[in-house]
Amino acid sequence: MNMPHNAFKAALNNRATQYGIWAGFATGYAAEIVATTGYDWMLIDGEHAPNTVPGVLAQLQAVAPYSTTPVVRAVTGDANLIKQLLDIGAQTLMIPMVETAEQAATLVRAMRYPPHGIRGVGGGLTRATRWDAVPDYLNTAHEQLCLIVQVESRLGVENVEAIAAVEGVDAVFIGPADLSIGLGHAGNPGHPEVQERIQHAVKATLAAGKACGILAPNEEDARRYQGWGCQFIAVAIDISLLRQSATATLARYRTPATEQAPSRTY
Numbered sequence: 001m002n003m004p005h006n007a008f009k010a011a012l013n014n015r016a017t018q019y020g021i022w023a024g025f026a027t028g029y030a031a032e033i034v035a036t037t038g039y040d041w042m043l044i045d046g047e048h049a050p051n052t053v054p055g056v057l058a059q060l061q062a063v064a065p066y067s068t069t070p071v072v073r074a075v076t077g078d079a080n081l082i083k084q085l086l087d088i089g090a091q092t093l094m095i096p097m098v099e100t101a102e103q104a105a106t107l108v109r110a111m112r113y114p115p116h117g118i119r120g121v122g123g124g125l126t127r128a129t130r131w132d133a134v135p136d137y138l139n140t141a142h143e144q145l146c147l148i149v150q151v152e153s154r155l156g157v158e159n160v161e162a163i164a165a166v167e168g169v170d171a172v173f174i175g176p177a178d179l180s181i182g183l184g185h186a187g188n189p190g191h192p193e194v195q196e197r198i199q200h201a202v203k204a205t206l207a208a209g210k211a212c213g214i215l216a217p218n219e220e221d222a223r224r225y226q227g228w229g230c231q232f233i234a235v236a237i238d239i240s241l242l243r244q245s246a247t248a249t250l251a252r253y254r255t256p257a258t259e260q261a262p263s264r265t266y
């Protein structure tokens with residue numbers, strides 16, 4: 001069989017905007033529901049959702065029949081975890097809190113086989129190779145693998161030109177929540193200083209010829225970031241959608257006086 005095509009990576013290269021959704025329920029069943037809704041990509045969050053490697057595998061299998069491309073966020077950039085995630089068939093990885101070009105280059109090496117990197121060979125044991133059904137996986141895997149590094153700290157933004165320029169980094173994803181708290185503006189990604197740093201990171205990433213993405217569940221934010229050049233934007237978080245919808249539904253039956261304000265989206 002052919003190597004599975006990474007439609008997300010191909011779309012980034014085509015410079016078309018990709019709308020994504022954060023998937024935080026950590027089950028294949030919920031991930032499959034999300035995948036039926038038509039987003040271009042979905043983020044299976046191994047950083048802040050209670051995901052294990054077998055749990056991520058179940059979600060990859062659940063969403064495989066759909067056009068929504070899974071992006072897996074690892075909890076760290078540990079090379080052994082990256083190896084496991086690639087072996088279960090994740091093709092696009094997002095790694096949080098990348099702050100230097102050296103860190104980014106180490107991640108690239110973790111994604112590649114020798115002599116270009118340090119990835120170990122799982123061969124016929126792995127879903128990545130479809131248990132050896134994909135011919136020449138070792139020499140061609142890199143063509144369909146996609147590395148997204150998250151820039152979400154003061155230092156990361158200071159180094160973003162160098163990070164984005166690393167060969168093998170396909171895209172930079174800005175984390176507004178971590179960036180804003182790191183800059184001393186907890187819970188306020190709209191603060192002018194945070195916005196200036198975000199715009200700087202977007203410009204630097206695009207200048208390096210790489211794609212830039214961001215999380216923006218608020219529509220006004222999403223459209224502004226799109227205008228700045230972000231090509232992949234997570235415009236929704238499944239957990240927030242459920243909670244907002246459940247809260248609003250109940251509110252229609254309660255007296256207004258007993259209502260609480262809707263929760264923040266992130």
Ligand SMILES: O=C(O)C(=O)C[C@H](O)[C@@H](O)CO
Pocket residue numbers: 048150152174175176177178179215237265266
């Ligand atoms: O800093 C950010 O913003 C992110 O990295 C995304 C958050 O981790 C996300 O989980 C908030 O809901």
